[in-house]
Amino acid sequence: MKQLKETAAKIKSMEIRGAGRIARAVAAELRDYAQRLAADDIGEFNEKMKLAEELLVSTRPTAVSLPNAVRAVMRYKAKTVDEARMNIKKLADEFITGSENAVKRIGEIGAKRVRDGDTIMTHCNSSAAISIIAAAHAQGKDIKVIATESRPRLQGLLTIKQLDSLGIKTSLIVDSAVRYFMKEVDLVVIGADAVTVNGSVINKIGTSQLAMAAHESRRNVIIAAETYKFSPRTILGELVEIEERDAAEVLSREKLAELPNVSIKNPAFDVTPREYIDLICTEVGAIPPEMAYVIIKEFLGWGIEEMNSFTSP
Numbered sequence: 250m251k252q253l254k255e256t257a258a259k260i261k262s263m264e265i266r267g268a269g270r271i272a273r274a275v276a277a278e279l280r281d282y283a284q285r286l287a288a289d290d291i292g293e294f295n296e297k298m299k300l301a302e303e304l305l306v307s308t309r310p311t312a313v314s315l316p317n318a319v320r321a322v323m324r325y326k327a328k329t330v331d332e333a334r335m336n337i338k339k340l341a342d343e344f345i346t347g348s349e350n351a352v353k354r355i356g357e358i359g360a361k362r363v364r365d366g367d368t369i370m371t372h373c374n375s376s377a378a379i380s381i382i383a384a385a386h387a388q389g390k391d392i393k394v395i396a397t398e399s400r401p402r403l404q405g406l407l408t409i410k411q412l413d414s415l416g417i418k419t420s421l422i423v424d425s426a427v428r429y430f431m432k433e434v435d436l437v438v439i440g441a442d443a444v445t446v447n448g449s450v451i452n453k454i455g456t457s458q459l460a461m462a463a464h465e466s467r468r469n470v471i472i473a474a475e476t477y478k479f480s481p482r483t484i485l486g487e488l489v490e491i492e493e494r495d496a497a498e499v500l501s502r503e504k505l506a507e508l509p510n511v512s513i514k515n516p517a518f519d520v521t522p523r524e525y526i527d528l529i530c531t532e533v534g535a536i537p538p539e540m541a542y543v544i545i546k547e548f549l550g551w552g553i554e555e556m557n558s559f560t561s562p
């Protein structure tokens with residue numbers, strides 16, 4: 250239980266972050282927890298696994314990759330504890346390898362949309378988006394990147410470090426400068442924490458204003474997202490919850506205490522409507538956002554019928 254709680258705490262505090270990384274971390278944790286778990290029979294084992302699942306899913310509400318990873322591992326079927334441990338390990342390992350391959354494949358597919366000489370704008374720190382940029386660079390295309398700082402957690406600093414180590418010329422800008430620099434941009438490439446059935450994309454706060462600025466200037470916006478970032482529950486009309494993080498990420502408690510009339514609002518994500526998105530690049534192909542339902546049904550296995558039968562009593 251100690252390690253399970255530690256992993257949950259690391260995801261909550263964002264020591265482990267990035268929608269794909271979170272998904273792989275929970276799959277690995279469920280796998281390892283299952284191997285350590287003391288249980289007299291399969292009933293007790295299943296109950297304890299369920300509690301572990303609930304704890305992990307509660308850590309970050311927006312990244313749909315998290316419950317999708319949990320679902321992929323928790324569909325194990327077993328009559329004995331040993332059999333359950335074995336199945337869970339197999340499913341978790343399959344998910345982790347599939348996820349790593351997906352990020353690589355997204356790079357190969359997405360790089361086809363990058364032209365020699367392009368300047369790409371990106372936001373926050375997305376492994377899937379960086380996979381596209383890195384693949385285009387590896388193909389010998391002469392590209393430049395403009396990366397946003399991504400306040401308040403400054404994930405943009407991780408992005409510039411990664412791009413720098415690949416030898417890609419990169420400029421760092423403050424988030425509020427995205428429209429100012431749009432005239433220099435050929436293509437926007439960003440990641441996703443969740444994609445809804447209608448093709449809207451939930452990603453780091455600031456993504457929607459970037460996409461709007463790109464749309465205004467007729468620049469293409471590509472979203473890099475593995476299929477496990479698509480949200481089956483949105484078929485039922487559910488909205489993706491936007492995580493509201495601690496005020497101290499924006500202003501220290503001491504400074505805030507000096508301003509009795511001020512409060513901080515700190516949503517971690519926003520929603521970009523599909524009208525501002527040209528393409529969602531997944532590991533199974535680059536699709537228009539209007540095709541999100543096909544991904545949810547064909548590749549995640551959740552169509553309208555499955556979702557309704559799953560939730561009906």
Ligand code: RI2
Binds near residue numbers: 268440
């Ligand atoms: P990959 C991150 O969320 C960012 O919003 C990023 O765009 C998204 O996850 C996808 O990242 P956070 O964990 O899965 O920093 O592409 O809040 O790495």
